[in-house]
Amino acid sequence: MSTATLEPSSLPLPLEEPKETYLNASRGVMSWLLTKDHKRIALLYLITVTVMFFIGGVAITIVRLNLMTPRGGLVEPDTYNKLFTAHGVIMVFFFLVPVVPTVLGNFCLPLMIGAKDLAFPRINLASWYLFVLGAAWTLFAVLAGGVDTGWTFYTPYSSKSSHYNVIPTMIGVVISGFSSIFTGLNFIVTTHKLRAPGLYWWRLPLFVWTIYATSFIFLLAVPVLAMALILVILERWLHIGVFDPAYGGDPLLFQHLFWFYSHPAVYIMILPGMGIISEVIPCFARKPLFGYTAVALSSFGIATLSFIVWAHHMFVAGISIYAAMIFSILSYMVAVPSAIKVFNWTATLYKGCISFEAPMLFSLGFVALFTAGGLTGLFLASLGMDMHVHDTYFVIAHFHFIMVGGMVMGYMAGLHYWWPKISGRMYSDWWSKMAALIIFVGFFLTFLPQFLLGYAGMPRRYHRYPEEYHVWNVMSSAGASILAVGYALPLFYFLYSLKYGPRAEPNPWHATGLEWQTSSPPPKDNFAETPVVVRGPYEYEAEKAQNEP
Amino acid sequence: MFADNIIWFPQEASTTARDVDIFLYFLISVCGSVGLLVAFLLIYFSIRYRRRPGHLPLPSVRTNVPLELFWTLTPVGIFMVFFVWGATIYFGAYRAPDDATVIYGQGKQWMWKFQHPEGQREINELHVPIGRPIKVLLTSEDVIHSFFVPDFRVHMDVLPDRYTSTWFQPTVAGTYHLFCSQYCGTNHAGMVGTVYVLKPADYQEWLNSHSEGSLALEGRKVFLKYRCISCHSADEHARAPVLENLYGSRVRLNNAESVIADEGYIRESILYPGAKIVAGWQNLMPSFKGQVSEEEIIELIAFIKALGRGQTPPRVESYPPPVTTPPINPTKEKP
Numbered sequence: 042m043s044t045a046t047l048e049p050s051s052l053p054l055p056l057e058e059p060k061e062t063y064l065n066a067s068r069g070v071m072s073w074l075l076t077k078d079h080k081r082i083a084l085l086y087l088i089t090v091t092v093m094f095f096i097g098g099v100a101i102t103i104v105r106l107n108l109m110t111p112r113g114g115l116v117e118p119d120t121y122n123k124l125f126t127a128h129g130v131i132m133v134f135f136f137l138v139p140v141v142p143t144v145l146g147n148f149c150l151p152l153m154i155g156a157k158d159l160a161f162p163r164i165n166l167a168s169w170y171l172f173v174l175g176a177a178w179t180l181f182a183v184l185a186g187g188v189d190t191g192w193t194f195y196t197p198y199s200s201k202s203s204h205y206n207v208i209p210t211m212i213g214v215v216i217s218g219f220s221s222i223f224t225g226l227n228f229i230v231t232t233h234k235l236r237a238p239g240l241y242w243w244r245l246p247l248f249v250w251t252i253y254a255t256s257f258i259f260l261l262a263v264p265v266l267a268m269a270l271i272l273v274i275l276e277r278w279l280h281i282g283v284f285d286p287a288y289g290g291d292p293l294l295f296q297h298l299f300w301f302y303s304h305p306a307v308y309i310m311i312l313p314g315m316g317i318i319s320e321v322i323p324c325f326a327r328k329p330l331f332g333y334t335a336v337a338l339s340s341f342g343i344a345t346l347s348f349i350v351w352a353h354h355m356f357v358a359g360i361s362i363y364a365a366m367i368f369s370i371l372s373y374m375v376a377v378p379s380a381i382k383v384f385n386w387t388a389t390l391y392k393g394c395i396s397f398e399a400p401m402l403f404s405l406g407f408v409a410l411f412t413a414g415g416l417t418g419l420f421l422a423s424l425g426m427d428m429h430v431h432d433t434y435f436v437i438a439h440f441h442f443i444m445v446g447g448m449v450m451g452y453m454a455g456l457h458y459w460w461p462k463i464s465g466r467m468y469s470d471w472w473s474k475m476a477a478l479i480i481f482v483g484f485f486l487t488f489l490p491q492f493l494l495g496y497a498g499m500p501r502r503y504h505r506y507p508e509e510y511h512v513w514n515v516m517s518s519a520g521a522s523i524l525a526v527g528y529a530l531p532l533f534y535f536l537y538s539l540k541y542g543p544r545a546e547p548n549p550w551h552a553t554g555l556e557w558q559t560s561s562p563p564p565k566d567n568f569a570e571t572p573v574v575v576r577g578p579y580e581y582e583a584e585k586a587q588n589e590p
Numbered sequence: 591m592f593a594d595n596i597i598w599f600p601q602e603a604s605t606t607a608r609d610v611d612i613f614l615y616f617l618i619s620v621c622g623s624v625g626l627l628v629a630f631l632l633i634y635f636s637i638r639y640r641r642r643p644g645h646l647p648l649p650s651v652r653t654n655v656p657l658e659l660f661w662t663l664t665p666v667g668i669f670m671v672f673f674v675w676g677a678t679i680y681f682g683a684y685r686a687p688d689d690a691t692v693i694y695g696q697g698k699q700w701m702w703k704f705q706h707p708e709g710q711r712e713i714n715e716l717h718v719p720i721g722r723p724i725k726v727l728l729t730s731e732d733v734i735h736s737f738f739v740p741d742f743r744v745h746m747d748v749l750p751d752r753y754t755s756t757w758f759q760p761t762v763a764g765t766y767h768l769f770c771s772q773y774c775g776t777n778h779a780g781m782v783g784t785v786y787v788l789k790p791a792d793y794q795e796w797l798n799s800h801s802e803g804s805l806a807l808e809g810r811k812v813f814l815k816y817r818c819i820s821c822h823s824a825d826e827h828a829r830a831p832v833l834e835n836l837y838g839s840r841v842r843l844n845n846a847e848s849v850i851a852d853e854g855y856i857r858e859s860i861l862y863p864g865a866k867i868v869a870g871w872q873n874l875m876p877s878f879k880g881q882v883s884e885e886e887i888i889e890l891i892a893f894i895k896a897l898g899r900g901q902t903p904p905r906v907e908s909y910p911p912p913v914t915t916p917p918i919n920p921t922k923e924k925p
Contacts, residue, residue, distance in 0.1 A: 286749075373670070384661040387635070419669070425609070431736075432771040500771035507767060
């Protein structure tokens with residue numbers, strides 16, 4: 042890391058650092074810990090979620106190593122159960138759900154609408170503290186004793202059978218939920234009240250649309266999760282009998298409440314990713330996004346329908362046959378807006394002028410993996426097929442295609458796209474392209490075998506398994522090792538770029554968004570003077586016409 | 591070499607398995623075609639419209655309403671086909687044929703217990719004949735489990751304090767994995783049983799060599815042991831309704847509703863007698879919750895199912911009613 046590969050002299054035009062940026066506006070640890078600047082808070086979140094991501098990653102690495110042999114002799118069964126629970130809890134509640142809204146949303150939303158900051162800067166800082174408190178609490182619960190319920194916390198196992206730290210883990214998750222509610226509230230008010238002059242609703246960039254839709258899900262769904270978890274806590278502690286049939290409760294009630302949050306949560310994860318893709322593809326194809334209105338409306342279609350599909354997680358849980366039918370149809374309906382987005386992204390490439398820097402590679406990877414994940418979701422939405430593959434590795438593979446293949450690829454695309462704006466530096470072009478390629482290949486190798494495993498019948502959450510599933514498990518673990526390398530790479534070249542990367546221009550990708558019309562990194566108040574918007578978000582052809590009279 | 595043991599596909603060992611697999615091929619062909627089309631377009635556009643010297647983006651349409659409608663409505667149509675086909679299979683797997691043999695299954699951390707109608711009991715093993723529909727009536731003693739036999743494409747969660755059921759008709763003799771697929775704690779991965787599908791003659795031989803007296807007969811003993819007979823006698827004017835020919839009939843309740851007397855209803859009436867009271871009767875019965883085991887409930891149900899007209903055992907007065915039974919209410923209405 043100490044030897045610089047980029048000679049300053051080899052750069053075409055060494056740019057000078059902007060005089061005043063949000064990074065050097067004030068100094069000292071306290072200036073960061075008490076900052077009200079949305080950009081600094083975004084960086085605080087970036088560090089927090091990155092730490093959580095790698096802790097969750099270590100947990101699953103041990104799980105995959107354990108599954109290298111059918112006997113699964115590497116760790117004790119209880120340890121194994123705690124590891125996959127730690128992986129699920131950390132990755133879902135402390136990485137996938139918060140990552141794009143709190144890091145990229147926090148950083149970009151005010152910039153993209155031409156505002157100085159979010160509507161409530163203090164609430165923004167408070168939400169970070171709540172998040173850290175929740176994360177620390179959960180980490181402590183997971184490391185000191187652990188919890189073995191799976192991230193789904195199904196009752197009555199969680200409410201009476203498990204012997205581990207169920208209550209502390211849930212308290213941590215509930216605390217971090219309040220952080221999400223604060224963030225959602227902040228984003229909604231900001232989008233309504235702080236748009237620059239001329240930035241009408243139909244001129245909003247799609248990333249703003251999706252963050253806005255996601256914020257509504259935060260506000261409406263997270264309270265239900267908090268309520269469900271608090272009921273489990275009370276049940277464990279005081280035996281109030283909401284979920285325990287011995288006291289007249291119903292264990293299925295928990296599944297209804299839990300999925301009422303957790304299915305919309307899937308869309309909390311994927312919607313902002315879709316927003317990022319809708320920014321990156323037009324920029325690198327030099328084309329306006331095809332079907333802007335359809336893509337914007339489909340985000341709201343997804344957000345609305347996501348609330349009424351929850352029981353598709355329960356087709357074989359003992360719900361009535363009529364409920365199963367209704368939820369199956371609704372699950373197919375929620376797939377339609379997703380399909381619309383995929384077709385529009387593809388159509389945007391048509392007659393474009395496409396270049397393939399890292400953000401674009403990650404975005405194309407997103408479209409491919411998300412499409413594969415979405416199509417396999419159609420298998421699971423079908424009652425007859427779900428009857429067989431429910432709770433097998435088929436489900437694991439499906440939701441990792443969406444949440445890791447889709448969502449993490451989208452996050453990577455966004456991070457690479459806005460990194461020059463965030464840091465004021467360019468990262469290594471070659472290494473970032475390699476990372477995109479390695480993650481894409483590693484992902485397929487990890488999760489394709491799991492579809493086969495699942496159809497062959499291997500149930501999830503097994504620390505040992507019959508011999509015939511051995512080969513696919515070995516292949517999956519081998520793929521995961523490639524994936525791990527892919528995820529570690531950006532850590533190195535991003536950190537390297539901070540010190541040795543060439544300085545970034547204000548608009549290195551020649552993009553049209555407002556966030557590119559200020560210096561890189563932006564000044565503390567974002568814009569020297571409030572920008573005035575005169576056209577839609579993706580006017581790449583108009584820009585060309587202006588530049589080449 | 592471990593690769594000899596590779597599994598590509600589970601066996602098709604039940605009538606449902608065939609249906610699910612054909613549906614799978616259909617889904618793979620349709621979804622695979624769409625996936626390949628998207629992949630092809632991504633790659634083709636990426637190459638055809640790559641940035642190169644002298645190439646500028648061509649002016650193009652920004653949106654096209656007929657095209658948007660086409661790729662909105664076409665998926666809706668295709669999805670409806672998926673839905674109807676999948677729901678048809680699910681319907682078929684949901685309701686067992688009337689002549690199905692009923693086997694009672696219990697899940698507990700971390701084992702499976704089964705009881706056959708002829709009284710045979712097994713642990714982590716399940717013997718069934720080829721070619722007969724088998725209905726498995728399931729309940730759990732602790733947390734939620736799930737009954738999953740991949741080679742039959744059959745899957746049903748097993749809930750505490752409730753009956754759920756699934757059914758299958760084996761088509762190929764052999765041994766098959768029975769998995770618990772709903773996470774249930776430390777040894778979840780060890781809650782694995784084996785289903786032995788036998789030819790009818792072998793099955794009969796197995797039954798004979800393991801006969802222990804039928805479930806209904808065991809249930810009769812339980813019925814007498816708990817002195818149910820003190821009230822539920824053949825006498826219509828006794829303290830409680832007659833149970834002859836009860837199973838499967840429609841029972842009118844005192845709140846003007848009615849229920850079909852199935853396994854779940856009988857179980858509930860034993861454990862929570864006040865939950866559903868038969869029209870014209872009062873709730874005199876004490877709860878047997880905590881006294882009667884899951885096995886005994888299953889035996890009682892089997893007994894009541896088999897109880898035809900005139901088959902109630904004679905009341906033996908030397909068995910007094912349970913001490914918790916309230917005195918007979920003289921104002922009781924006669925139905």
